[in-house]
Amino acid sequence: MKIIAMIPARYSASRFPGKLMKDLGGESVILKTYKAALNTNLFSEVYVVTDSEIIQKNISDAGGKVLMSKKEHECGSDRIAEAVENIETDIVVNVQGDEPFIDEVSLSKLIDVFKKDTHQEVDLASLKVQITNKEDIENPNNVKVITDVNNMAIYFSRSVIPYHRDAAVNVKYYKHKGVYAFRKQALLDFYKTPMTPLEAAEKIEAIRYQEIGKKIKMVETTVEAVGIDTPEDLEKAKKYLNL
Template identity: 60%
Template structure:
């Protein structure tokens, strides 16, 4: 299998415009993410997919691979356009605003496809257990519930499962938006119209479920720093500074 990584990178962001071009240590956020992904050694090629000339120039400046795309509603749609003419079997989507993603969770995602000889799995993604009540209730944390074999049943910004029976020890998992796709599933996704559940929740992986595709979730204990607001950038800078000591 030929496995590549693609980092969708949109310049405009509603909560923190231009966040990928903010400086983190000696490099920008997007350059840090790109170089960390390359250094895992897991991928034959790594690309940034962007609609921004600024980000395109930033990646080309240090010899990285970047693909210019049109405007898209979701990262999956952007990646689908970017890989349409790239020879590969598995595409791993790494978020541009997750600069500290580690090698092991990426290896876990890729391994899902090693024994999937009947190609029942369209994509794989990560989940992490939530225990803090505020984190569980936070609509910015997308929650996921799975069946007994780890396949996604639903994703929501609401609390799922709802704890109507308080004596039951329900478990809660946050979905981490890192995906490994079969290329053909990704290209198929881009041809499908959004349906009401995806539109209501603003969660793109619901589209896969609405059209009957299988998403395998892998539990991880990795806690990264997603840079969504300026305060997150300060956290990331502190982590980088502390790790250098």
């Protein structure tokens, strides 16, 4: 199986414009993420996929592989699908460009899903992490996921799912982490399908995969990503590196 990593990288970000080019230990955030993905040794190839000439130059000047997006895209899956269409691979792993401290263990678990899936019944694998705080559970910015007994995703929602009607019943809540591993064909099928009704309502791209019949295996992790969404997050990342 050929497994590649794709790192979608937009320059503009509403909460923190240009965050991927901010300095983190002498390198940009996106370059540090790219090198971290390479250093896992999990992938045949690692690419940054961007709409920005600034990011393209930063990665290519460092000897990295970078692809330019030809179109505007609504989500990371679309950006990756356009880039991977003419690349020969079996599995594509989406690595978040604003998470330079890559969780190698979780990525390995995602890849293992496909290594064990001898009948090719799984189209995507993604991560979930248990949440217990009431605010986190009720926060619509946290996408929740429910699964069946085999950890196949049933549904994703910004609402509280499941609804805890009976307080005597022990219920666990899981947040979806937007890290995916895809079979290439699932990614292309997603790309060729217009936004679906439930996806449009919830603004969750994982739902489109479900609405077109793709099977998503969820893998539980206990690692919360150190993402850089705000200037405060960048300062935390610097402290994490002891800078």
